[in-house]
Amino acid sequence: MSFLRPARRPAEEEAMQVDLYLETLLAAHAPGPRGIVDEPTFDPGERAAAQLLASRLVRFHPSFRFEEALATRLRAVAGGRGGGADATVTDFPAPPTGVPATPRPAFRDRRSILIGGAIASGFSLAGVALFAWRVAAPPRTPFGRAARAAHRGRVSAPKVRT
Amino acid sequence: MEAARRDPRAFEPLYRKYVGQVYSFALYELRDHHRAEDVTEAVFLRALTALPRFDERGEGADSTFRVWLFRIARNALANERRHVRRHPEAPLDAAFDVAVLDDPAARAAEREALAVAWRAIDRLPEDRRRALVLRFVEEMTTSEIAAILGRSEGAVRVLIHRALRSVAAELGRDRDEAR
Numbered sequence: 069m070s071f072l073r074p075a076r077r078p079a080e081e082e083a084m085q086v087d088l089y090l091e092t093l094l095a096a097h098a099p100g101p102r103g104i105v106d107e108p109t110f111d112p113g114e115r116a117a118a119q120l121l122a123s124r125l126v127r128f129h130p131s132f133r134f135e136e137a138l139a140t141r142l143r144a145v146a147g148g149r150g151g152g153a154d155a156t157v158t159d160f161p162a163p164p165t166g167v168p169a170t171p172r173p174a175f176r177d178r179r180s181i182l183i184g185g186a187i188a189s190g191f192s193l194a195g196v197a198l199f200a201w202r203v204a205a206p207p208r209t210p211f212g213r214a215a216r217a218a219h220r221g222r223v224s225a226p227k228v229r230t
Numbered sequence: 231m232e233a234a235r236r237d238p239r240a241f242e243p244l245y246r247k248y249v250g251q252v253y254s255f256a257l258y259e260l261r262d263h264h265r266a267e268d269v270t271e272a273v274f275l276r277a278l279t280a281l282p283r284f285d286e287r288g289e290g291a292d293s294t295f296r297v298w299l300f301r302i303a304r305n306a307l308a309n310e311r312r313h314v315r316r317h318p319e320a321p322l323d324a325a326f327d328v329a330v331l332d333d334p335a336a337r338a339a340e341r342e343a344l345a346v347a348w349r350a351i352d353r354l355p356e357d358r359r360r361a362l363v364l365r366f367v368e369e370m371t372t373s374e375i376a377a378i379l380g381r382s383e384g385a386v387r388v389l390i391h392r393a394l395r396s397v398a399a400e401l402g403r404d405r406d407e408a409r
Contacts, residue, residue: 120350
């Protein structure tokens, strides 16, 4: 009986070397401390192919609209409820104008989502929060304070029928 | 993960973390944005429904969930492909609308490099292409890929090596034609 491991076939041995190389190659592309990439002993053409794929095969992200619509659907499923009778159909807000870090596919046709009940987009919540903050926050400038005082005066003044 | 199993409403962080990966995997397989979105939707709805049955294993909880999710994706893609086979497939590079850089010269070079890479993996047999995408795009380990594809780690290593060899040969042909 032998305690030695069975010898690997040449194809497996080579594949193991390639695998080790890919491990260090992909780690070198990742942020953070870099590993030492040893000079590999396998074919330079395969090495060049690995380097090309590691640098050029990008990860795609779905459109913002799709991601949010699916998040909404998952929330509804998780909450065990769909849109209520008081729900209204509305277009999802346009995506932000910032340039995404990775190439994004073109947006597909505009989809509609349900707003109402438990369903709301991150945009609409952020908009409501911003508006509430703007109303509640004390004005920073003298002009702002004057404008608000004038507005309060107009609102509280008795209405005169003409 | 545990929180999401107890309360499905805690599923959203997992969804946000993996939606891009699942979509990307589907897009490389199907070469069609709409179909990739449909598969992504089916995967996460199925995952959410099946979450109580998910059995988290000891090591690398994060990657265990990812493997489970990608197994669902693999099955969903198999179903979708049955439909796709009845329709002509678009070449991989035609499916991507890439505009990454503002500089036209750099953009042209980038497009060409991307086109070369895509052309190379586009001609691979299905299983080799899938293994390469999981390795290079999703940056999965051999053991994760093995668990997703239902093969041994050794078989996956050989699969990736053969795929890489085919890509290298394809790139060599490309260079020869350019001369």
